[in-house]
Amino acid sequence: MKTLPAVTIAVTTGAALGGIAVHNLEAQARPPAFVISEIEVTNPDAYAREYVPFANKALADSGQKRLASGGRTVALAGAPPASRVVVSMFESMDMAQAAYQSPAYLEARKIGDQYGKLRIFAVEGLPR
Template identity: 70%
Template structure:
């Protein structure tokens, strides 16, 4: 009888410990960060050839997941957006900032600045 009681107590303690650890991990997670890039492209051919591949690689290596990239945009209120809009998500605001300040992206950005004017900002999302 003692072995059943010990097993039952061990299972209960394991379940409680697992639930506490799981809750603690969820509490430590940062909310996602959404990055919005508005680009006024001045030389589309060079922009696509010289900047986009470098920037995409640098940002993807730092956790970027693109949600929208250069698709059709519609103005709903206020001034119209730039000719090209990119929306992406990172696991946290800190990871977004690290991606856009990484040496690889800064090198790509030096090239991109020759072919367009970029406005890039990040907003912290709601916890998921």
Template identity: 80%
Template sequence: MHAHAKVGLGMLVSFGLGAMAAQGLYAQPKPVAYVISEIEVTNADAYAKEYVPLANKALADSGQKRLASGGKTVALAGAPPASRIVVSAFESLERAQAAYSSPAYLEARKIGDQYGKLRIFAVEGISQ
């Protein structure tokens, strides 16, 4: 009887481990979110001195990973891009939305709106 209990317990543990492994295979991570900001800067000095440091801190504190910021841009089709482009990544679309609606960013944005016209949108990436 003792041997049968060991075999039964072993089977139960094996089933549990198999179920957890299968769950891990089927679980898919949330896709990364990319945020694209197009900014027509109207006062470059004030924008750089007053808005950028506040916005950078608020967004970095929210988990932003900046991928491109204000570098050279080229139009490949359609209208030319805004004078400043920023591309960022967040771990999820929800995290991106939370970052751009955080009190710290909204305060920075009040200043940024004085020195530029911002268009900001997010898109989910493709799960890899």
């Protein structure tokens, strides 16, 4: 009768480990998404004060990992980049699209559109 508890523990442990392994494999199979924003800021003070805090919060709450934001840019080929460039990463393309379509970001964007011209696009990364 002592083998039944041991078998039950072994089966439960095996199922849990299997579930963790499957979750990790699924997470690795989904490629990340990189979002590139080019912004021609027309009113830097209002843009920084009224738009940036709300947009940053909305996107961070949606899983954004900011990789570059407004630093020095250099044209390597073609037209020069906009005056402000932001590069972000999301766990998947679905998450990136959801972030930029979220009610919180869309509200922030109404403000941002008053102080700059934004061009935002996403590119799917290589699987991790």
